[in-house]
Amino acid sequence: MSLVYSTETGRIKPEETKVTRPTGDGIVRIQKQTKGRKGKGVCIITGLDLDDAPLKLVAAELKKVCGCGGSVKEGTIEIQGDNREKIKAYLEKKGHRVKLAGG
Numbered sequence: 001m002s003l004v005y006s007t008e009t010g011r012i013k014p015e016e017t018k019v020t021r022p023t024g025d026g027i028v029r030i031q032k033q034t035k036g037r038k039g040k041g042v043c044i045i046t047g048l049d050l051d052d053a054p055l056k057l058v059a060a061e062l063k064k065v066c067g068c069g070g071s072v073k074e075g076t077i078e079i080q081g082d083n084r085e086k087i088k089a090y091l092e093k094k095g096h097r098v099k100l101a102g103g
Contacts, residue, residue: 028091029101030084042070043084045077048096065090 003012028047034040045062048055052072059077063070066086070079079087088098 026097028096028098030087030091030098031100031102032082032084033102040080041082043079043082043087045079045087045091046075048077062087062090 002014005011025047028045031044031046032041033044034042048058050058055075055077056072059070059072059079062077062079066079066081066083068080068083070077072078084100088100091098
């Protein structure tokens with residue numbers, strides 16, 4: 001059982017632990033996936049070692065470049081449709097090492 005309240009200091013809040021993501025090997029991987037999406041394909045971008053706010057900005061730029069929707073989930077970017085070549089060209093222009101992964 002943990003201490004919740006102390007008469008000397010008042011309410012005691014537990015220390016929040018920051019979630020750390022595993023750091024990649026410096027290579028951004030772009031993968032096409034249709035599994036569990038009723039046949040609709042999405043491009044999944046992994047390996048960008050960024051926090052949530054900059055990752056959302058990169059996702060917004062990629063959505064503009066591709067002209068489609070997308071989202072950020074658990075440190076990966078999902079872009080709708082098969083736009084791997086556009087995404088690869090954009091990320092290489094930004095200075096990332098990019099590989100197309102999967103089929």
